[in-house]
Amino acid sequence: MSTATSTLPPKRVITTKPRFSDKVFRAVVTTGGFSSLVILGLISLFLLYNGLNVFKSEGLKFVTGFDWVVPLPEEGLAAQYGIGAMLYGTVVIGLIALFFAFPISVGAALFLSYYAPEWLKKPMVLVIDVMAAIPSIVFGLWGFFVLMPHAEYWAKLIHKYFGFIPIFDMPANAFTRSPFIAGLVLAIMIIPIITSISREIFAQTPLDRIQAAYALGATKWSMIKSVVFPYGRGGVVGGAMLGLGRAIGETVAVYTVLNIVFDIRIEVLLSAGGSVASMIVNKFGEANPEELKALMASGFVLFLVTLLINFLANFIINRTARE
Amino acid sequence: MSTTTIPRPSKPWGVNFKQTIPDMIAAFATVLLTYAIVAYTPLKGKLAFVIVLFLVAVMASAAISGIRRDRKAAMNSISTVMIYVAGMFVIFPLGSILYEIIKRGIGGLSFGIFTTDMAVTASDAPLNEGGLIHAVIGTLYIVVIASLISVPIGILTALYLTEIKGKASGTVRFFVQAMSGIPSIVAGLFIYAVWMIALGNQYSAFAGAMALSILMVPTVARTSEEVLKLIPSDLREAGLAMGGTQWRTVAMIVVPAAQSGLITAVILGVARVAGETAPLLLTMGGADALNLNPFAGNSSAIPFYVWKNFLLGTETAIDRAWSGVLVLMIIVLFFFALTRFLSGRKGRF
Numbered sequence: 001m002s003t004a005t006s007t008l009p010p011k012r013v014i015t016t017k018p019r020f021s022d023k024v025f026r027a028v029v030t031t032g033g034f035s036s037l038v039i040l041g042l043i044s045l046f047l048l049y050n051g052l053n054v055f056k057s058e059g060l061k062f063v064t065g066f067d068w069v070v071p072l073p074e075e076g077l078a079a080q081y082g083i084g085a086m087l088y089g090t091v092v093i094g095l096i097a098l099f100f101a102f103p104i105s106v107g108a109a110l111f112l113s114y115y116a117p118e119w120l121k122k123p124m125v126l127v128i129d130v131m132a133a134i135p136s137i138v139f140g141l142w143g144f145f146v147l148m149p150h151a152e153y154w155a156k157l158i159h160k161y162f163g164f165i166p167i168f169d170m171p172a173n174a175f176t177r178s179p180f181i182a183g184l185v186l187a188i189m190i191i192p193i194i195t196s197i198s199r200e201i202f203a204q205t206p207l208d209r210i211q212a213a214y215a216l217g218a219t220k221w222s223m224i225k226s227v228v229f230p231y232g233r234g235g236v237v238g239g240a241m242l243g244l245g246r247a248i249g250e251t252v253a254v255y256t257v258l259n260i261v262f263d264i265r266i267e268v269l270l271s272a273g274g275s276v277a278s279m280i281v282n283k284f285g286e287a288n289p290e291e292l293k294a295l296m297a298s299g300f301v302l303f304l305v306t307l308l309i310n311f312l313a314n315f316i317i318n319r320t321a322r323e
Numbered sequence: 324m325s326t327t328t329i330p331r332p333s334k335p336w337g338v339n340f341k342q343t344i345p346d347m348i349a350a351f352a353t354v355l356l357t358y359a360i361v362a363y364t365p366l367k368g369k370l371a372f373v374i375v376l377f378l379v380a381v382m383a384s385a386a387i388s389g390i391r392r393d394r395k396a397a398m399n400s401i402s403t404v405m406i407y408v409a410g411m412f413v414i415f416p417l418g419s420i421l422y423e424i425i426k427r428g429i430g431g432l433s434f435g436i437f438t439t440d441m442a443v444t445a446s447d448a449p450l451n452e453g454g455l456i457h458a459v460i461g462t463l464y465i466v467v468i469a470s471l472i473s474v475p476i477g478i479l480t481a482l483y484l485t486e487i488k489g490k491a492s493g494t495v496r497f498f499v500q501a502m503s504g505i506p507s508i509v510a511g512l513f514i515y516a517v518w519m520i521a522l523g524n525q526y527s528a529f530a531g532a533m534a535l536s537i538l539m540v541p542t543v544a545r546t547s548e549e550v551l552k553l554i555p556s557d558l559r560e561a562g563l564a565m566g567g568t569q570w571r572t573v574a575m576i577v578v579p580a581a582q583s584g585l586i587t588a589v590i591l592g593v594a595r596v597a598g599e600t601a602p603l604l605l606t607m608g609g610a611d612a613l614n615l616n617p618f619a620g621n622s623s624a625i626p627f628y629v630w631k632n633f634l635l636g637t638e639t640a641i642d643r644a645w646s647g648v649l650v651l652m653i654i655v656l657f658f659f660a661l662t663r664f665l666s667g668r669k670g671r672f
Binding site: 019021022024025026028029030031032033034035036037039040042043046047049050103104105106107108110111112115116124127128129130131133134135136137138139140141142144145146153154157188191195219220221222224242245246248249250251252256277280281284292295296299302303306307309310311313314 | 370395396398399402403405406407408409410412413414416417419420423424427475476478479480482483484486487489491494495497498499500501502503504505506507508509510512513516517520521537540541544568569570571573594595597598599600601604605626629630633641644645648651652655656659
């Protein structure tokens with residue numbers, strides 16, 4: 001018997017050298033991938049650049065002052081640009097919208113997740129998706145011609161029974177085009193967003209914990225209170241913030257149902273309110289170049305605020321969804 | 324032979340007649356009490372009746388379950404009613420919106436409005452004069468151009484996130500998410516600042532399309548990413564194992580496999596921007612006459628047409644606005660149904 005002497009073959013060196021086509025491919029796709037960052041950067045750059053003069057001349061008064069005065073050239077007065085009242089109004093209608101939309105959306109999400117019969121779930125999800133697809137101008141027209149007459153009546157009732165509370169007080173008999181009505185229209189617009197995000201979060205509640213709660217004799221509501229809410233709190237809050245972001249940036253629908261007045265008023269039923277986005281459309285038509293710069297500056301503020309809210313909301317939602 | 328009678332199976336968990344008596348008494352008392360409250364207090368009208376009935380019904384059902392079991396059961400029945408009401412509230416506005424659009428818009432709808440524009444028609448002219456062909460053509464232009472700009476960017480972004488998975492994926496994904504929330508008016512202002520102020524161009528359909536594509540990119544990118552994620556990595560590995568470059572693998576295996584999903588993403592983006600109004604107000608000028616050149620001259624779009632007629636405010640202008648809304652809703656819902664059809668179809672993936 002002879003033992004074959006085996007010699008190990010020399011080790012092969014494996015290399016992958018990216019081919020030319022792959023280099024091009026990766027370069028093109030990476031460029032495309034970063035384009036959204038570039039666009040966002042360009043938006044802030046251009047709006048900031050155009051609004052810079054206004055920011056310089058007005059200083060902090062731009063966001064705190066509430067006078068928007070564009071003097072005629074022959075008057076020789078200095079122009080004043082302050083969007084404080086508009087920012088305040090935006091927050092007010094956003095909060096009114098959340099006040100109505102948040103409980104309804106969370107309730108509807110709970111209904112879809114734990115109460116609705118099987119046959120109803122699909123059509124209802126469809127309804128919510130269709131609502132999310134309706135253009136804002138449609139909400140604007142509907143809000144003005146259909147909702148406003150009803151809402152005016154509701155506002156009168158609220159004033160009649162709760163008029164002693166300062167925010168429901170009425171210095172003048174003007175109930176139409178109020179922050180209350182704008183808030184109602186916005187509420188209807190953001191309900192689909194908050195509902196679908198809450199539903200997604202609720203669907204991720206661990207089943208074993210739900211069943212454990214039932215096994216311990218919990219009623220449905222106790223189960224929701226002790227399992228679903230603690231688990232999905234972050235996501236629901238994030239969804240509400242996304243809704244708020246949409247409400248703050250909404251332009252056309254608010255413009256049709258809100259009377260824009262440069263004044264800070266606490267009466268929400270009065271026909272005087274503010275919204276930065278609608279103000280931009282309102283002033284844009286007759287703006288002189290100088291005023292246009294001020295509008296760009298307002299757009300920059302609006303952009304920053306909504307971007308911040310969206311960042312925060314997505315951060316919260318992503319964290320909740322990952323847990 | 325004796326016949327054995329089988330007793331009917333009893334259902335001890337079922338509710339028998341005796342147990343429903345308190346419920347019926349409560350329901351009767353609820354209606355009675357509501358009538359009494361509406362009749363003897365200053366609360367009047369249908370709205371008051373509904374609110375009082377609702378409140379009394381909630382209290383009655385809570386009281387019954389509270390007496391039968393305990394406080395927790397009472398809370399449960401209250402929350403159940405509340406949640407059902409919330410569910411109803413979600414359906415109600417859509418029903419009202421669709422009903423009103425059809426009711427108010429159908430009157431001004433005829434074949435004629437798709438053949439003429441508003442160039443020589445006064446705002447208070449009867450509805451059979453004038454039309455919205457200029458707006459339909461304008462919308463067609465801006466949707467097509469916006470798609471041409473944003474679909475490559477959107478799909479490249481999605482490919483970067485799923486195929487290259489670079490170090491910056493997380494950041495890019497985060498920024499795309501944030502970008503989908505930027506207000507549409509800001510997109511309009513941005514295009515105005517770049518295209519009109521910095522580059523000195525005039526209003527045109529192209530400017531409007533650029534503004535819309537900013538809003539369309541995130542929708543296309545996010546949906547495409549979801550679709551590409553679903554492609555099994557076996558396919559990619561098979562492509563690479565057979566000696567294909569990454570470029571060939573993506574172009575000839577991954578993208579064709581995801582084809583129908585990517586088309587859905589594009590249509591979803593179109594449905595998102597077809598009804599946008601605010602950016603167009605700053606970029607398109609809003610013509611009344613048909614403008615076939617998308618790169619120069621004022622042009623219109625259906626949302627802009629609705630907007631203009633709404634601001635005119637005469638009776639026929641409002642009717643025209645509603646017809647425009649009806650046409651717009653038909654277009655948007657058509658695209659919406661198309662995405663449902665495409666994504667619901669049993670495709671390859």
